[in-house]
Amino acid sequence: MKPRAVVLLSGGLDSATTFAVAKRDGFEIHALSVDYGQRHRFELRAAKRISAALGAKKHLILKIDLSVVGGSALTGHMPVPKDRPEKQMDGDIPSTYVPARNTILLAVALGWAETLGAKDIYIGVNAVDYSGYPDCRPEFIRAFERVAALGTKAGVEGGRFRIHAPLANRTKAQIIRKAVALGVPLKWTHSCYDPDPKGRACGRCDSCRLREKGFAEAGMQDPARTPSIRSNKGGIH
């Protein structure tokens, strides 16, 4: 029997690729998506499609209404910034930062992993081509591993939890190449922070621009933006 792993799956490029990496690593995948009151639902639709396509053993969608907690453009409390200069993308933490989001996501993933008897949790954070979120950095991930070791029955009674962040030090172009190599259905991945009512990407938020730059550097067309695929109802980016 394969060991189990919990994979945090948002429906974006990075989390979909992380799912494929965990599968390649030999785990039975239990995918976890958190419906935290995002501005739009296209992310969760993408997560469902990817999870089915890549063969999750189970896909759990957990509702946590972070919009009542507030404080982020992604939960509808401020406008999503557009066309930020690259220099600014490198430095500032933007308003799309959701307070303590990855801490919350890892915490619920940890609870589920413990229930499943899984010791491995995968998260698609990236600290190279990213928006500058503090909870995407490797030192944060290490700190959370210590919380997992000390704050759970499974951690105390034996066996260390491992938080895998296989994309932490990859550029977006490297992630895209890996996704292709591992058969990730890129056309279903959704990255835009502020899609139109039909789910089409805005092309101007940080996430769209990092994605576009990544595909350009990888020398590839983004299948989620190819008109022939969109007209086929496959693409939602």
Added chain:
Amino acid sequence: MKPRAVVLLSGGLDSATTFAVAKRDGFEIHALSVDYGQRHRFELRAAKRISAALGAKKHLILKIDLSVVGGSALTGHMPVPKDRPEKQMDGDIPSTYVPARNTILLAVALGWAETLGAKDIYIGVNAVDYSGYPDCRPEFIRAFERVAALGTKAGVEGGRFRIHAPLANRTKAQIIRKAVALGVPLKWTHSCYDPDPKGRACGRCDSCRLREKGFAEAGMQDPARTPSIRSNKGGIH
């Protein structure tokens, strides 16, 4: 203006006392209760009463359905253990342990604190007269403080988050005396893991027995169990 603090409030004796300590420390209290799919709703009713009585600036009840995650007697997946020998209460982690509960509670408290501009979070964990839960120990709290420092915008941009666990090293009797001194409405606090349909305490779960032992050691009657108060509809323990 008083600085703000987020206080995790379950409605039990310890969290109610922690609320009073935070207030005494000079904070404006923002109380957070998590409706995580507990077996019973008396806890949340207690939290509402205590929060109003002690004067929270705001009381937020956040729903996170941990019952779908499973793995605990407190979310209805196993029976609540009764009449455990004291020796066993000292050692084993019982089935009332909710996987990663305090990690999840602290994570959402951290998100809300960051939104509020608060740097102080209070949690009523206790590592003396307790059920042996790993996420009640001081080393866990310290590890979480590091996560808060590294995983938030507020932590990175300046100012350390402090996770206060003022009852960590107190016996239940000491907590009860402090509660009385600080005017906590003990009659409204709810401790039982498995109350009857009217909210009356079972008297046999770990939580009831620790509470009873605490009141006995403090040389006090438990006002939540005094018949005259119960008939007055004030007591729900």
